[in-house]
Amino acid sequence: MYMDYWPSILALTSFQIVGLISPGPDFTVVVRNCLIYSRKTGILTAIGVALGIFVHLSYILLGLGILIAQNQWIFLLFKYLGCFYLIYIGIKGLKTRKQTLEYGTPHQQKDISTLAALRNGFLTNVLNAKCMLFFLSILTAFLKPNIPGVIIFIYGAIIFLTTLVWFFLIALCFSNKRLRYNFSNMHHWIERVTGCLLILLGIRMFFAEASSH
Numbered sequence: 001m002y003m004d005y006w007p008s009i010l011a012l013t014s015f016q017i018v019g020l021i022s023p024g025p026d027f028t029v030v031v032r033n034c035l036i037y038s039r040k041t042g043i044l045t046a047i048g049v050a051l052g053i054f055v056h057l058s059y060i061l062l063g064l065g066i067l068i069a070q071n072q073w074i075f076l077l078f079k080y081l082g083c084f085y086l087i088y089i090g091i092k093g094l095k096t097r098k099q100t101l102e103y104g105t106p107h108q109q110k111d112i113s114t115l116a117a118l119r120n121g122f123l124t125n126v127l128n129a130k131c132m133l134f135f136l137s138i139l140t141a142f143l144k145p146n147i148p149g150v151i152i153f154i155y156g157a158i159i160f161l162t163t164l165v166w167f168f169l170i171a172l173c174f175s176n177k178r179l180r181y182n183f184s185n186m187h188h189w190i191e192r193v194t195g196c197l198l199i200l201l202g203i204r205m206f207f208a209e210a211s212s213h
Helices: 002-021 025-036 039-061 064-070 072-094 114-126 129-142 149-174 177-182 184-207
Strands: none
Touching: 002 129, 002 149, 025 039, 025 114, 025 149, 039 114, 039 129, 039 149, 072 129, 072 184
């Protein structure tokens, strides 16, 4: 019986991978924290993003996804919260000051706490309206009446694991020691550039129509 669901499992995996490859707020925050802070912080941010997936899965499986889809004000509330959070992070980046390092000195940018790194990734994902609509459209397409609980678990596991692996790889790539050293004296510009990107993403999400997601 479960073999009948393999085409759906492969299709969902394909849609999920395509969605992950498309850069968005999650990608920007993970890369930013890798370049500005450390590999550990980048990986923790990636884990935070993956943990945010559980929130989307939970409200969809509990039926709240239908409530959100049918009540525009609930969706808009999450959408605007996400926009303001991205803009808030972006503004903090724009305020970063230059710290010059001499050759051979370690990266001196003070790292953020484990909780702060996890929170960065988690909130960015949970409050991402595009991510919300993506899961609403994908999962409601694959979740049919009387679907076995095992298959639902497999769907959720695929979405969580692909997200975790993808952003873990992103964190490893962008926290490379050589890459971080080359950017060590440019961290204030990285903060400002990624800050601008986050602000632009927030503004774009704010003015985007729900149907365009």
